[in-house]
Amino acid sequence: MSKPVLIIGGGPAGLAAAHSLATVGKESVIVEKEDRLGGAPILSGYAKLVPTGEWAKDAIGGMVKRVEAESSVKVVTGTKVTDFDGSPGNFTAKLSNGDAVDAEAVIVCSGFTHFDSVNKPEWGFGTYEDVVTTTQVEQMISSGQGVRCPSDDRKPQRVAILLCVGSRDRQIGREWCSKICCTVSSNIAMEIREELPDCHVYIYYMDIRTFGLYETKYYWKSQEEFKVKYIKARIAEVTSDGEKLIVKGEDTLVKRPITIPFDMVVHAIGMDPNVDNPEISETLGIDLETHGFIDVANRYGAMGATSRPGVYVAGSATGPETIDDSIAQGHAAAMAVLSGARDLKTA
Amino acid sequence: MPIHEKSLIRPENLTTHEELTLDGVDVSGHWxxxxxxxxxxxxxxxxxxxxxxxxxxxxxHRCWQCGSCTNACTVNAINEDFxxxxxxxxxxxxxxxELLRDKDIIWQCVSCNKCTYACPRDVFPEGVMKATAHWLERKGHTEKSPSTHFDEVFTEQIVKTGKIEESRTMRRFFSRTGQALAQPWMIEMVKRMLRGLPIGLLTRMGLATLVAPKTNDWSKASAAIQEYIDEQHEKQAQALSLAELVETAKQDVAA
Known part of the structure; x- marks a missing residue:
């Protein structure tokens, strides 16, 4: 029982796992490749979170503080695991800073990578300054600057949000639904309408997947209270007439072609497998599933078991995941580690 | 209003009455x-x-109606009905x-394949357009399109000789599509060929026109290809219930 648990990645899942382990007096080491804890919500500067509406820096920041205050959690930032060996109860991980960590078990909470919109050039990202991603809009809101067109800092009067950018698209090898973008987009749409009541916000969709309870709180609310306009159309291209962005498509429900000028176009970017996954898979000796996320080997026994005994996975490393579920999985993986340890002792 | 109800308000389904009273309410005129x-x-x-x-x-069957194909479509940019x-x-x-209402424009797909590259589900809309055009032909809703005539002339020649002899392809294509062979541009092209091409090449071309060259030992391959084509055609005819259609048509004529 003397060895700590190695947690790779200090985002919502990793923070939750560390907190759970600390609660029962189990030591852990968080190895985070970036220079601070918090994961995507902190590093990418998210604004208000779904579904609580709390600011990311308060909610996830609070989780970071809670973990940093625990004496049984050791945090190593700016570091990766470079080498890994051993068996359950007795692993050794070498770190990029030269140190080595002896660990009883590992929880991989390495998260995801935001889809890079440059890979859908027809939608203008990288060509026109005023084509931005949902992440950038989150940053505009969370920084307090407000939603402005990057080209000249003006308040947009017309904003188009394009859904499924980097999701559900065989053309670019991303067949999965990223799960959160519909909800995030309707949340952002409401934020924009609240800050800029004169701004018209359109959402272009293939299907709306504000799953579960998000239907009323985001999809319906954004339509009924915030007058966000939803149009069933996948946009063909985003161009510019020199002044405005021009969005072309077909409103499929009324069978009419549309060519509409916009001040700002927002890509609702999806969740890619972490770009480091091949390396993580190689180093830790764990399998990836067909899309490139980390494969979950056991769904009904040990929570978050990977293909290698003693190595667990939680959060969006396993596939597109909400923050809430990532946190829940982090806690559950910690529990799986504890029950794995009990099995080892009785064996 | 769902798409399929749009057909209900075509002009021919709209009526007004000069004088009409329903349950004591006057509903005359275009109001x-x-x-x-x-x-x-x-x-x-x-x-x-x-x-x-x-x-x-x-x-x-993969289509989920996102509209990427129509958005990307070359022909749609010119004709919204496509x-x-x-x-x-x-x-x-x-x-x-409803589909048959558009039977005279469906074949106009130019096979640019922009839809193919836009489709997030790999429905291959260009192929669907081609299949639909062929469906219309085989069901007898439309005449064979020029491109079908060309495909047939081309395929027949390959099956028969294993080679393509362009002038024969042209002649047959023109004849089947009811076009005169002696088009001004054609005459001009032949004139220039006679003037510009080396004598040896011209002789070979002339000979080929007359004797229709054949691949050596082609008969076995030819039979195999023909068998495969027949098999496919039969399968398609069954899928399209063409035999039943013919039977119904015969009965209609008899009655």
């Missing part, structure tokens, strides 16, 4: 325009399967009569 009810009872529930049985139509997404919808719903 009281009526939309006549139209019961759709001609669904062809096999339509999607029929299109899928023809080359190119195999993946039509709408692949809508036709895929009609086919999947089995709305044959």
């Amino acid at each position: 009281s325009t009526f939309i006549e009810t139209r019961v759709v009872n001609d669904y062809n529930e096999n339509l999607q399967e029929e299109i899928a049985a023809l080359p190119g139509g195999e993946e039509i 709408n692949p997404r809508y036709w895929i919808y009609l086919i999947r719903m089995g709305m044959e009569s």
